[in-house]
Amino acid sequence: MTAVLGGCGLTGDSDEVTLRLVAADYGDSKANSSQNYWNELVKSYEAQHPDVHVEVDVYSWNDVDRKVREMVEAGDAPDMAQIGAYSDYADRNLLYRADDVLSIPVQADFVSQLAGAGQVNGVQYGLPFAASTRVLFYNKTLFSEAGVTPPKTWEELAEAAEALDAKGVKYPYALPLGAEEAQAETMQWMLSGGGGYTDDVGTYSVDSPQNVTTFTWLRDELVAKGLTGPVAPGKLNRADAFAAFAKGDVGMLNGHPSLMKMASDKGVKYGMVTTPGAEGESQNTLGVSDWMTAFRENGHQEEIGDFLDFVYSDDNVLDFSREYDLLPVTTSASQVMSTAAEDRNLKTFLDELLLSELYPVGKASWASVSADVKKEIGQAVTPGGSPREVLGRIQATAMRAGSAE
Template sequence: MDEAVQRRRFLGLTAAAAALGLTATVSGCGVLGGESGDVTLRLVAADYDLTGGDTTKKYWADLVTAFEAKHPGVKVEVQIESWDDVDRKVAEMVKADEAPDVAQIGAYADYAAAGELYAADEVLSIPVQANFLPPLAAAGETKRTQYGLPFVASTRPLFYNKALFEKAGAEAPTTWDELAAAAEKLKDEGVTTPFALPLGPEEAQAEALMWLLSGGGGWTDASDHYAVDSEANVRTFDWLKKNLVGKGLTGPVAPGKLNRKAAFAAFASGEVGMLNGHPSLVKEAEKKGVEVGQVPLPGVDGKAKTSMGVADWIMGFKQNGHRKEIGEFLNFVFSDENVLKFAGDNDLLPVTVSASAIMETDPEHANLREFLKGLPDAQLPPVGKTSWATVSENVKQNIGKAVTPSGRPSEVLGTIGRAATTAENAE
């Protein structure tokens, strides 16, 4: 959806966005199949069905059927795993020298750094690789080479409960001060949690990044080095502590103890006035009778100049040597038809320029337009750094301390920042 990239359609990775899961076990390696020259690819994918159904399995089964019909010498076996298990299981497979040919999981950087993945230009056609949205392609790079192929994406606008806002006489905010003023009106009206600020260990690294970006900072600086305790970041957390948390506008649970899942559930139940939203929450809230308003994340002086993007990844492993067949499969996965099908069915965003342009004008996906608007200029967490897993975990466990009554944002961010620089230097 980046205007700088020509909108065009390409045949490619089919529905590559999310739930790689056919049905197979993984054992051995090398060429499989009944006839000489046949190759069987093993794919491990994450399950995106939030209801416990089989929509992810069906998606991949249909995709594989269509792919195999066009590539009679290649079979694909799919193993679907829950998000709780998929990253761990792939790591165990790689460690046991039983790597899948293709994996659709949450992170790629460690495998790229270890030389275990094909680079994008080794498996994708030029049109398919050029069709990725630029922020997502950039986030898939380790040491300036793309190894992570974005599968599906999302961004985070501000959600607000329209009924609670109307009752309180509040306006949808465009600045931090307007957000705080709206939260005050909601509190006066008896709303339990005027603004939900989930800085608990579930997803604090993402929640914090949304605020850092809207305050002109981020986890890294312009040279891609960690800048956790930059002046802009400290100012952001000083503001949060003083103007939201300190004034009792973030509800009865301390932000450092509040996880995103609980905040989302409370919003869907009508107990929260505002929070930074996710596509999956829209339908869940509306199912429970909450009419959701969406606006871009507020910034210091107006709409935040940069929004946060998130992507899940698909990648090809070198171990079994099936570069040609992996490339054929991934190019098929990224066709407009497949990308749109997976993203649309799961209320997520397509990762390609051409599919995003189609979704923007599709009335069926009008509820995703606010998310789509933020994607061309989105900034993703520094997922290409092998140190990010360690730094992210440190953030999850400690960032909430910055807004406690006794917490000092400069000290908390400084401690996290020094550890981040140490981890980065060890990469």
């Protein structure tokens, strides 16, 4: 990884421009680091645009949001940043609008759910870059040995977990509510119980009756009965749960597309079904998008726009999505992927994307609410814990943060 270079703007001849992009790493090794993807893309772009140079610095997801925040606070914002959230920068008027930098065809091509999630007060600032949805993964071998079939309801999920537990499965159901990505597992369960982080008009409703019922059920029917494995859900991170599934130690868990390759590489035979709900298959699933942002600080509006139009061409969107088992964020690339034989394993997730709900990322308060969920939610399912009190505390944080918007 190269260090972020200070300064920006003109370089060499006065007509030349250097753009700086900070991006997140989707790879799990040096061999498939996202730096390799960006190096090839930039090489191709610069060959066609000799007066524009693009420097890309890639950081792990553990560091990239912090790195960009530090750069912005130091008055040294990059021209573009591909990160996990955008609304706090938009709220401070630091970003170009999507229609400031993208051509009309490119902006119009974003998947509608993702384009909507990129808006603040009806104006799009967040450009979706990579997307995924969640389905229930299950270990076919363990299910066969336990004599159970994939569940469609919570009750069936609990019964399957009990049967898996009786067979000595280490994690009958892996419930990762640890600090890494608790907000995802939390929302997936909220949706399956008819709730969510917000109500129909976008007001925070973390402690709604539906959400309290959902986490009470998790506490009593899974955690208290020892069906979630040897690590307390509040201490179990998503990456560790995925790794345990790939080792054959997990009966079932909510997962996104990258788990397919992890499991296949380890020889785990898996299946995927719609997330079970309280009374039947969940009508809503979690959709997640990461975001490209364009900062105003250095100018370069025209050059940024031209480069981003290139980034969002079908070939480049498909190359990235296929390299990292993610979903395309454009309608045209999604249509290609939905019919291509090489992408048949992703079709389940593509279908889910059209019905998915995303985090309330358009709220500037979401970053602090998400952080609070990561810190608190595991306590809701501990034996003797109070879902009502824990969700109530998170709701109070959400309302305080939201009142400033």
